[in-house]
Amino acid sequence: MSIARLATTIAARRGADPSSSWTAKLLAQGPEKAAEKFGEEAVEAIIEAVRGDRARLTAEAADVIYHLLVMCAARDVSLGDIEAELARREGRSGLDEKAARG
Template sequence: MSALHRLAETIEARKGADPESSWTAKLFHKGPEKCAEKFGEEAVEAIIEAVKGDRARLASEAADVLYHMLVMCAARDVGLADIEAELERREGTSGIAEKAARTP
């Protein structure tokens, strides 16, 4: 099992945890909107590091982005399996064709 899968399982397990015992539980307790806000903050930090060109800092911020993305999605009951299924559905389709097939 990959680190990403273990992380997703841990996040799911924290859904009902005491907010005083877990940062993830605290995020869930604050609601999906706060989870989305934290994801956005981390995404901006990753963008800044990508522009700066520091590989180690970018890797660190990208890890934060993945964590907060999984929390945000879990707050709306979208799990890593759902995301993987969507990626598999898109596999082998060009990005241009995939975008053209989306409904406005």
């Protein structure tokens, strides 16, 4: 599944019956719960990155991307919004970008 298709599926689950979909359940619980789940998945990905288990890291990275998109959707931030921000940064040094923010 592409990230764009995943984002579309997440958006379609908004307002769905929480008993019918994990995504709908997360969205119904609010942005704070979605953020909590994202944090949990990010920590799990970090652990697998440190352990060096490629297959587990791949699985956890997929969970991180899914939960990141759910968290963003819970605050009405779309994949298009994220892509626009990445496009804005394109061609600019990451060091320059970081210096401009901080």
